[in-house]
Amino acid sequence: PSADAPIIIIGSGLAGYGLARELRKHDTDTPLIIITADDGRAYSKPMLSTGFTKNQDADALAQKDAGSIGEDLNASVWTHTRVTAIDTVAQTVSTGDAQTQVHYKKLVLALGAEVIRPPIGGDGQDYIYAVNDLLDYDDFRKAVANNNAKKICIIGGGLIGCEFTNDLINGGLEVETVDPLGYCLPTLLPEAAGKAVQAALEEKGATFHFGPLVTEVNKADKGVAVTLNSGDTLSCDLVLSAVGVRPQTALAKSAGIKVNRGIVTNRLLETSAPNVYAMGDCAEVAGHVLVYVAPLMAQARALAKTLSGEATEVSYPAMPVTIKTPACPVCVAPPAADAKGSWQVEQDGNNVVARFVDTATGDLLGFALTGEGTKQKMALQKQLPAIMP
Numbered sequence: 001p002s003a004d005a006p007i008i009i010i011g012s013g014l015a016g017y018g019l020a021r022e023l024r025k026h027d028t029d030t031p032l033i034i035i036t037a038d039d040g041r042a043y044s045k046p047m048l049s050t051g052f053t054k055n056q057d058a059d060a061l062a063q064k065d066a067g068s069i070g071e072d073l074n075a076s077v078w079t080h081t082r083v084t085a086i087d088t089v090a091q092t093v094s095t096g097d098a099q100t101q102v103h104y105k106k107l108v109l110a111l112g113a114e115v116i117r118p119p120i121g122g123d124g125q126d127y128i129y130a131v132n133d134l135l136d137y138d139d140f141r142k143a144v145a146n147n148n149a150k151k152i153c154i155i156g157g158g159l160i161g162c163e164f165t166n167d168l169i170n171g172g173l174e175v176e177t178v179d180p181l182g183y184c185l186p187t188l189l190p191e192a193a194g195k196a197v198q199a200a201l202e203e204k205g206a207t208f209h210f211g212p213l214v215t216e217v218n219k220a221d222k223g224v225a226v227t228l229n230s231g232d233t234l235s236c237d238l239v240l241s242a243v244g245v246r247p248q249t250a251l252a253k254s255a256g257i258k259v260n261r262g263i264v265t266n267r268l269l270e271t272s273a274p275n276v277y278a279m280g281d282c283a284e285v286a287g288h289v290l291v292y293v294a295p296l297m298a299q300a301r302a303l304a305k306t307l308s309g310e311a312t313e314v315s316y317p318a319m320p321v322t323i324k325t326p327a328c329p330v331c332v333a334p335p336a337a338d339a340k341g342s343w344q345v346e347q348d349g350n351n352v353v354a355r356f357v358d359t360a361t362g363d364l365l366g367f368a369l370t371g372e373g374t375k376q377k378m379a380l381q382k383q384l385p386a387i388m389p
């Protein structure tokens, strides 16, 4: 490709737009194209699970349209355009029907993550929603209104499932949440903290079914019947599936780019193909898949410098995650998967301070805080090791 070929970013989420903003701080005029399968509106994805509390529809959550972002960033934003193939030798991307091919000088994959859809039988599939972007949120809100829904069954009691449980209750809906594990946020929190969140949400009116899997969703006289493998059946108006996300890797894989859990990169965010980078929810950076905002902001700052000629590795400090369950606020810094230690729990009602402490040295390696315990966040965060120094 010629030297004046553009930088192309695929994806207009917090990663893609975040990188574009950082890049323009260093380089105001390299041609920049942002290609997105959605409508290109800028929005803060974490706000999707606070929309019923605030009674905000999708338009209210959208911050800017693609046209004004293009002007702000001196970029061309191609909306409703799906990239279907990448030729890493010719350095081109193909869109839609593969008729259009565009050269890139540098290509950044900011493709996000896809929702995991658990295998569920039955004839009520059209009543099962998942909210992973602004358009999904718009669909779900409209479905709640059009079906005059009063009661929602949420599949999954993890981060997204618990946030929506709290948010929908705040919005005046009745909620029953099903999770095969034993308590709220089971993969992030020790039991005492997860049970504190559960108790607080139950006080607000939530009902949890821990242990069973949802096997079928079938149409009923009114709404749907949700069958659990425990033999129980729940009746509700709509189902919200929130069992988790996985990095989008298919496009990279089909282009011969190395993928593992995510699109594999080094700390420069370089993939296995020359001049192709990956960041945000789709990326596995030096072994870390972290589907949160703080890591992608760190990546955007580093990659913007790299693309402007100053090669810069990304570093991750400790990055505690705040979970938006106002009934019982949660802040968690999970220990590394290979950390050797144990949880030390102090509890007063729904207020928990759990420290994950190194067995050998006594060093703090992680924490989980709920309720009033979250006030200790700053003090404990200072003691944590960096995730990737």
Ligand code: FAD
Binding pocket: 010, 011, 012, 013, 014, 015, 016, 035, 036, 037, 038, 045, 046, 047, 048, 049, 081, 082, 083, 084, 110, 111, 112, 113, 131, 132, 133, 160, 248, 251, 279, 280, 281, 282, 290, 291, 292, 293, 294, 296, 321, 322, 323, 324
């Ligand atoms: P996305 O926003 O998913 O963007 C991906 C983009 O790629 C989209 O524009 C899509 O159209 C485009 N795309 C994909 N494939 C193609 C293709 N082939 N061609 C063209 N375009 C393509 N994180 C936190 O840190 N704190 C929170 O409180 C928090 N709350 C959350 C609440 C909810 C309900 C959800 C769903 C997530 C939450 N997260 C939170 C996670 C956080 O929002 C994500 O980590 C972050 O938004 C991911 O941004 P991204 O740009 O990588 O992906």
